[in-house]
Amino acid sequence: MKNIDIIADGLRFPEGPAFTSDGTLWCVEQEGASLFWLKPDGTSGRVHVGIGSRPNGLYIDDRDRIWFCDSGLHAIRCINYPDQEPETIVDQINDEPLNWPNDLTFDPEGNLIFTCPGSPDEDEPGFVGVCSPVGEVKKISEKLFYPNGLAFLPNGRTLLVAETHRKRIWAGRWDADGLNWINPTVWAETGAGGFGPDGLTLGPDNLLYAAIYGGSCLQVYKPTGVLSHSIQLPGKNPSNCAFDPTGKLGLVVTETEKGQLLCVKGYS
Template sequence: MKNIDILADGLRFPEGPAFTSDGTLWCVEQEGASLFWLKPDGTTGRIQVGIGSRPNGLYIDDRDRLWFCDSGMHAIRCINYPDQEPETLVDHIHDEPLDWPNDLTFDSEGNLLFTCPGSPDEDEPGFVGVCTAVGEVKKISEKLFYPNGITFLPNEKTLLIAETHRKRIWAGRWDAVGLNWINPTVWAETGSGGFGPDGLTLGPDNLLYAAIYGGSCLHVYKPTGVLSHSIKLPGENPTHCAFDPTGRLGLVVTEAQKGQLLRVNEQ
């Protein structure tokens, strides 16, 4: 096991680590109805996002707005950093409410892509949706069983989506104009360990880092989908990971079993 530093402890099901431009590390607390922050000087705090909220995936854009999936409120919400009230941006596709939205990302055209797996206790297909910069919302997939983490390969032509309940990651060409996920195929099988892949992150090394929930590890994949190596973690339930864009913290991981925010020390 690599050296692991605990950056924060006692978190209530942390998920979705991400950084604002001032170097602050953020994550959501799914069972705490809050967004937790850790500043470079070591100070910490929380933004409460409402009774009944269950924040999940987190994305911070280049304007430092904090976008998060709220599975409790069946919506995608946004906070203008640092202190405004959350605003609901998407809560329906046509007349259908979002079904436990889980994770999200943006493409370079300003399209918001998000996963809606449904309840974790049901083994029924969920869906993946997209919302354009002008508010058009549509589904791009309805066949994956618990679609979860979502990200792009380096050229942004290939969209990856984790299918947790089938323990695999899918890849397909992303058409940002026509809003279509074209010819998705299984890109990687994540193996028998754990419940399956959760959050997905593209590293600065152009490798794909997948948190294996229930598997006590991250799997690291080459752009071809071939497993490069695994990173063993002290807790059973890593939910997501991210890289500090400044390089100060390197790779950080949210882990739900022990409620910790971790740093993977490569030294």
């Protein structure tokens, strides 16, 4: 096992790690209705986001706005500053409420892409949606069984979506102007271990890192979809991962079985 340190403990189902420009690490606590933060000096705290909230995937944009999926309130929400109330950005598509939104990302044109898998206890197709900067909202896929993590390949035009319940990752060309996911095909099968791929992130080495929920590992893929290697973890349920842009923490992983934030050094 690689050099792995625990940098935060006692978290209530952490997910979605990301960094603001001042080096603060953020993640959600899905079962704590909170966003947890950890500053470079070691101080930490929480921002509570409301009764009934179940925050899930998290994304921080280049203006340090904190975007998160809220499966409890069936909405995509955003905080401009931690001391402000979250704003609801999207909560329906064509009068249909969002179905347990799970994860989100942005393309270079500012389109917000998000997954709505539905309940984890049901084996029915969920959907992937998009919201443009001018507020156009539409579905781009309705065929995946528990669509989950999202990432772009290094070319910035190939969108990857994890399909947890079928243990595979899909890739398709992303049309940012027409808001279409074109010709998605299976890019990688993640194998028999665990429940399947959860969060995805592209590393500075241009490899794709997939958290295998229930599998005690991250699987690392080449841009072609070929498995490069795996990183074994001390907890059974890694939910997502992200890279510290300063390099200090290396690869950060949220792990839900033990409620921990982990940092992995020497990840490649």
